[in-house]
Amino acid sequence: MSRITVSEERCKGCLLCTQVCPVEIIRQSERINQHGYKVAEVPAEDMEKCTGCASCATICPDVAIEVWRGKKPKKSA
Amino acid sequence: MSKANTTVAPSGEELVFTRPASLVDRPTHYCPGCHHGIAHRLVAELLDEMGVIENTIAVASIGCSVFLYNYIDADGVESPHGRAPAVATGVKRARPDKFVFTYQGDGDLASIGMAEIIHAANRGERISVVFINNTVYGMTGGQMAPTTLIGQKTTTCPAGRCLEREGAPIRMAEIIAHLGGTAFCARGSLDSVKNIRQAKKYMRQAFEVQAKGFGFGFVELLSGCPTNWRMTPVAANKRIADEMIPYFPLGVYRDVVADGTCGSMVAGGE
Ligand SMILES: Cc1ncc(C[n+]2csc(CCOP(=O)(O)OP(=O)(O)O)c2C)c(N)n1
Ligand code: SF4
Ligand code: SF4
Ligand code: SF4
Ligand SMILES: [Mg+2]
Numbered sequence: 177m178s179r180i181t182v183s184e185e186r187c188k189g190c191l192l193c194t195q196v197c198p199v200e201i202i203r204q205s206e207r208i209n210q211h212g213y214k215v216a217e218v219p220a221e222d223m224e225k226c227t228g229c230a231s232c233a234t235i236c237p238d239v240a241i242e243v244w245r246g247k248k249p250k251k252s253a
Numbered sequence: 254m255s256k257a258n259t260t261v262a263p264s265g266e267e268l269v270f271t272r273p274a275s276l277v278d279r280p281t282h283y284c285p286g287c288h289h290g291i292a293h294r295l296v297a298e299l300l301d302e303m304g305v306i307e308n309t310i311a312v313a314s315i316g317c318s319v320f321l322y323n324y325i326d327a328d329g330v331e332s333p334h335g336r337a338p339a340v341a342t343g344v345k346r347a348r349p350d351k352f353v354f355t356y357q358g359d360g361d362l363a364s365i366g367m368a369e370i371i372h373a374a375n376r377g378e379r380i381s382v383v384f385i386n387n388t389v390y391g392m393t394g395g396q397m398a399p400t401t402l403i404g405q406k407t408t409t410c411p412a413g414r415c416l417e418r419e420g421a422p423i424r425m426a427e428i429i430a431h432l433g434g435t436a437f438c439a440r441g442s443l444d445s446v447k448n449i450r451q452a453k454k455y456m457r458q459a460f461e462v463q464a465k466g467f468g469f470g471f472v473e474l475l476s477g478c479p480t481n482w483r484m485t486p487v488a489a490n491k492r493i494a495d496e497m498i499p500y501f502p503l504g505v506y507r508d509v510v511a512d513g514t515c516g517s518m519v520a521g522g523e
Pocket of ligand 4: 282283284286287288289317387391392477478479480481
C-alpha cells in the first residue's frame with residue numbers, strides 16, 4: 177500500500193495535485209493554514225487507493241507532498 | 254524524483270518522493286500555482302544528483318525569482334537586469350572548476366539582457382542557463398514581455414499584444430540554438446507531469462554540457478504565472494497547453510553530443 181503526506185504548512189491550495197491523480201483521491205479540505213490557504217488532503221478512507229505514482233508530488237509547486245511506496249501486500253492463500 | 258529516496262520506514266514503506274537536500278525547507282514567496290517552485294525543485298534535484306552542489310555558484314537575476322539564493326542551498330551572486338550571463342562569464346572564467354548556472358525570467362533575459370545572453374551563447378561560455386518563459390514581467394505586475402503572445406492582454410498592452418505595433422513574440426530557444434557556442438539548447442514545459450519529467454531531462458543535458466566542457470547549455474521552460482494571467486493555477490496550466498506550446502514548440506533545438514560534434518567544441522579539441 178502506498179500513501180502520501182501533505183504538509184499543511186507548505187500547501188498553498190493551488191489544486192494542481194487534484195488534477196493529476198490517476199485515482200482522483202486528492203481534494204481540497206475545509207482546513208485553512210496560517211497563510212490563509214485551504215489545504216489539499218486525501219480522505220483517510222481513500223488513501224488505500226494510492227498507487228504511489230508521485231504525479232501529485234511532481235506537479236506540486238511547493239514541494240508539499242511526500243510519497244511513500246509500500247510493499248505489495250501478500251495475497252493470502 | 255529526488256535521489257534522496259532511500260529512506261525506509263519500519264513498516265517497510267519506502268520514501269520515494271521528498272524535498273531534495275539542496276532545496277531549503279522554508280515557505281516560498283511565490284503565488285499559489287507559480288511554476289518557479291517546480292523549476293527550483295528540478296534545479297536542486299539535479300545539483301544533488303550530479304553531486305555538484307558543494308561546487309556550485311548560482312547567478313540569480315531580477316524578477317520573482319530574485320530570491321533564488323534563499324531557496325537553493327548553493328553559493329550565489331545576484332545579477333539583476335539581464336546581466337547574469339555576463340556575470341556568470343566572469344565567475345566561470347575566474348573559477349573554471351565551479352559549476353555555474355544562471356536562472357532568468359523572460360523580462361530579464363529576452364528584453365533587458367538580450368545582448369548578454371546572445372553573446373554568452375555565441376562565445377560558448379561554459380555556463381548553463383535556466384530560462385523561465387511565463388510571457389510577462391511577473392514581479393512588476395504583469396507588463397508585456399518580448400514573449401507575450403499575440404492578443405494576450407497585459408497591463409502595458411490592455412487591448413492585447415499587436416503584431417504590427419509590437420512585433421512577434423520572441424522564440425529564444427530557436428535563436429540560441431543557432432549561435433556558434435551553444436552545445437545544448439531545448440524547450441520544455443512545466444504544465445503537466447509528463448512535461449515536467451521531460452523538462453528535467455533537458456535541464457540535465459544543459460547542465461552536463463557545461464560539466465563536460467562542451468560549451469553553453471540553455472533550457473527554456475514554459476511556465477505559468479496565474480496571478481498576472483488572472484487565472485486559476487488549473488486554468489493557467491491549460492493555457493500553456495492550448496496557447497503557449499503551439500507557438501513555442503517543445504523539443505531539443507541543438508545537441509552537440511547527439512550530433513557527434515562535441516569534440517570540436519572542447520578547447521584544444523579537433
Ligand atoms: C533597471 C531596471 N529596469 C527594470 C526594473 C523592473 N523589473 C523588476 S523585475 C523585472 C523583470 C521581471 O520579469 P521576468 O524577468 O519575466 O521575471 P518573472 O517575474 O516573470 O519571473 C523588471 C523589468 C528594475 N527593477 N530595474
Ligand atoms: S501518489 Fe499518485 S495515486 Fe497517490 S495520491 Fe499522488 S497522484 Fe494520487
Ligand atoms: S499541488 Fe501542492 S500546494 Fe497545490 S494544492 Fe496540492 S499540495 Fe497544495
Ligand atoms: S507574480 Fe507570477 S511569476 Fe511572480 S510569483 Fe506570482 S505567479 Fe509566480
Ligand atoms: Mg516573466
